[in-house]
Structure formats: structure tokens, C-alpha cells
Amino acid sequence: MINCKVILSISKTHLLSRIKQTAIAALGVTFGIGTFIILVSFMTGLNGLLDGLILNRTPHVHIYNEIKPSATQPIDLYTKITDGFKVVQSVKPKFTQAKIHNALPLMSQLNANPDVKGAIPQLRAQIFYISGSIELGGNLVGIDVLEEVRLFNFGQYVVKGTPQALNNIENGILIGSGVADKMSLDVGNTVQVSTVGGAIFPLKIVGIYQSGLADIDNIQSFASLKTVQRILGEPQNYITDINVKLFDIEQAVPMAQFIEKQFKLTAIDIKTANAQFETGTSIRNLITYAVSITLLIVAGFGIYNILNMLIYEKMNDIAILKATGFSGRDVKYVFISQAILIGLIGGILGLMIGFGMSVVIDNLPFETDALPTIKTYPVNFNPWYYVIGITFAMVSTFLAGYLPSRKAQKIDPVEIIRGQ
């Protein structure tokens, strides 16, 4: 312990008596760590934003009844032909309803599952928006709006009006922003929709929905589940889709497989549906880390260089220390502690600069039509990145200091003293 103090006081004197070089070495680390923090905060903030754009509103498991041909055709049941091919041409899809059979019991069973955060119903209907003599094709989705808000951040995408109004106002509709633009509609107006069957209903616009994806906003609108059921003339248990949100997204795949097997329904998990998003995220992370590591390695070489030079300049000091009873190990620690101090000071400064820059970026205005709820650049202030940053600074400066320090440890004092 006492030893430690002596060694630290020596390395402190060394660092302070050449403050310029120390500052340059520390600034190298500061630059590396600062850039790492800025990059990683901004990149992951962006990742979070993009993930939020799709993944947050995508159900972890989407359950519906798919129209498809039967896997086993009647001829498969005919077993008398053993050596030959069975060829069926013009296979037609099996006739089934779009509705999910026994949807309500299924939902209550899912909601009882402890892994499930919520399983909520949707009813998708093909409709036409009618404006004078023009009919625009579109979708009307019947939803349980409060649950959508709770589980899928639905509220973020209602740019005008409130989602709750759907529940409060009879025959209300949240109309897609693209549809509203095309038909010059606004909150408070009434829009006529007709079903595929031809029945026409007037609906009152209580809000405007904008997802940021034009393909969706141009056709899709939302109404309460009851309203859509009434438009379609279907009973209260008529539901075409169930969206499940889990507590742990990793459970999505097994859960989807389980539902498909158990209930003979189609269940798509989020991983299958959005595989490309994960790839994008991981590549962006990879770039962030690669750039940061490169910067830190450069900083590490700077420290290595400066310590190497320092040790050549300090040959005399090393010889004196050894002659007066400091061991090789003590001398090694004198130099390693200098590297670590440089790393610590530079690293902490880097964290502070990184944080400061992140705050600045976080307050820069960033407005785009595609992202209605975003007003400034997204930044992720995850404290873990700061822990990683300082650890990285310490490790890289330690490594950069270790090799020169080893050299100092091995210096033969007699050779130096004699060389005078």
C-alpha cells in the first residue's frame, strides 16, 4: 500500500513535468472514447427509432386464418395405388371463413399465459372510401383502441385527434393521412364507406392516422371493433386476426409454432416477418464498434509511442530508482500507472465530451413526414455505453503501457550508470 503511494507520486511527477505530452496522449483517448459514445448513442438511437417504426407496432405473433389449399387432397387418402404418381391439377383453396373460429376463448387462453403481455383482436375489412362518384379501395381495421395504445404504441401514430375518441364517439373513424389528403378530409368531417357487399355507411372522422409508411397511410383506416362488425353485419365474435405481444420477444418463435400446432391457424412470428430489420441493426452496430475500436487503437498507439519515448528519456531515473532499492516490478508499475492515469483522465473526459455532444445532437431538430412523432435526432443515453467506453479506454491504455513498462522493468541499471 505504502509502495503504491510512492509509485503513484513518482508517476504523477513524471506526468506533470511533461504536461504537454501527457495532454496529447490523453486527448487521443478522449477523442476515441468521445467518438465511440457519440457514434454508439446516435446509431443505437437511430436503430431504436427504425425498430420502433416497424417492430414496436408489429405483433410478436400474428394469428389469422390463411386461405390456402388443403395439405392433403382427397386422393391422398386413396391407398390402393402403391406404385405410381398422384397428380392433382388446378388445386383450389379450401373454403374456409376469414374469421378465426372460437376467437374469444382462444384470446382468453392466450391472455392467461404468463409469457403474454396481451392478445388483442382485430377485424380487417375490405372497403371503399366514397367521394362523390369516386370509389377508393381501402382497408378498415376494427380494433380495441385502448389495448392497441397500451401494447403497440398506437397513440404515437394518431397525428390529429385522439385515439380514445374512437371509443367515445359512435361510428368514429381514424382515417389514414393519405386517404384524408386525397379526399380533402379533416377531423370532424364525415366520410362514406361502402363494404364489398355494397352497403354504405357514413363514419365521423375523429382523428388522422399516419404511420410514416405511405403504402399503409394511403389505404388504411381504423374504427372500433364494434363499428366494423356492424358494418359487415357480423356478430360480436367475428374476428379475423389476433395480435399477441409477449414480454420476451425471444419467445415469439416457439409461441407461434405452438399456436399453429394447437389451433390449426396460421401464426407468424416477428422474427420471420421482419428478419431484415435485425440484419440492418446488427450491421449498424458492427460499423459503430469497428469505427470506435479503430479510433481507440490509434489512440493506443499514441500512448505506446509516448511511453516508449518517455522510457528512453527516463533511463537515468530508472537506473537511480533501481540502484536505490526500487525493484524492477516497482519501476514497471511506475510506467503502467502513468498509462492507466492517461487512460482514466482521457477516458473520463471522452465520456463527458461524448455525453455533451449527444445532448446537442438530441436537441437538433429533425423533422420528416415519414416519422410524424419525431421532432429531434434520436439519441440513446444507455449508461452501459459509458461503462463500455471507460472500460475500453482503461484496457487499451493498459495494453499500450504494458509493453514499454516491461522494457523499463528489464533495464539493467549498471549499464545505464556505466554509460554516463
Next chain:
Amino acid sequence: MGNDTILEARNINKYFREPVLFHVLKDINFKINNGEFVSIMGKSGCGKSTLLYILSTMDTDYEGDLMFMGEKITGKPHEELARIRNKHIGFVFQFHYLLSEFTVLENVMLPAKKLGIKSLGEIRHDAMEKLKLLHIDDQAHKLASRISGGQKQRVAIARALINDPAIIMGDEPTGNLDSMNAENVLNIFKDLVREQNLSLLVVTHDHDFADQTDRIIEMGDGRIIHQ
């Protein structure tokens, strides 16, 4: 008799292999007793400094045995040799050797801080005492790089004394001093020998200096020719 001996060299041989094989020390045998003041004399290049580096445990590349305080220290690990140097051996170099970025006082204090027995206050007090002894206490708070050569040499002697070592080895410790200061150092050495039973082994070219020591070891061409 054994306990009276502080340092003993037994058949010490040393070779330099670079640039050509050179047998620099040949069969060195001698003893130094507790409280003895010994000087080594000899022509330049006869191997005095080389011998002193071996005796001070800094150089471990030699043949033969070195006994220190009744113990064989040849072959001990570096860590332990460093501790022995720190605690028991004070060394004054042929050329002044101080840490130039530290103050005079800090230079003197450092070996005691490393030893870690006394408190910082005691160490500072003792260091000032040693500096006073050598008449350079007025320079205590200057950087070591900002004092004269002779002053540096006296600081180095103060540093050698700080841990109250059992033996002090000096390689021409008065080489850079004027006659008055050389006289002072000689007197300090004599006092230490008399009062604290310290042993001294000093290389010198100064016959007047050597004549005042207990014993003169004459070296020539890597051998002891007279002791």
C-alpha cells in the same frame, strides 16, 4: 570473527563478452568488517567501478560468491536484492545521479518512502537533517536539475544516508567537490563510522583522502595487488 564481517567477496571473477572476451575482475577476495572505513585505489580502468557494482548487488553477472551480513546473496532474486539495497546499502555514484524532475528534498526522501518504515513527517525531518549535515539544506526545495554538480553530489550522499544503511559504497564520492567540501564529507564519513558503526567502502584517486581511511585496497589490472 564471522559476525564482525559485513561484506565478503569470495573468488569473484567477471568477464565482459562484448566486444571481445575480457577478463575484467580476477579472483577478488576480501572482507570488510563492521565499522571499517576502507578505500579502494587503482589506475583508471582497472575495474574499481565494476567491482563496486557487483558488491552493491546491482550487477549479478559474475562468478564467485558474495556474502553480506553473514548471508550468501549471490543468486538471490532481483526483488530481494532490491530490498537489501534499499535497506542496507547506500550508494554514491561516480557521477551525480538525481531524479531531475524532483526537488532535492524529494530525492533524499524517496528511498525512505520506498522502505516504508517511518511516517512521512519523520522521513521529511530526517531528510532535512541529512541535508543539513552536508550543508545544502538551503537548496532543499529546488529542483534537482537546478543545482551545481558539487551540490548534487552532496545530495546524493544525503540520499545514501537516509535509511541509515549498514554500509555505504561510494565511487569517487568527493570527485566533484572542492577541498573544503571534500574535507567535510570525509569528516562526516569518519563520524558515521565512529558513532554509528557504519562501514564504508570508497573508491578514490585522492591519496590524502585514502590515507585517512582504516585500510587501502590497491587494485591493478583486475586484481587486488595489496590490502
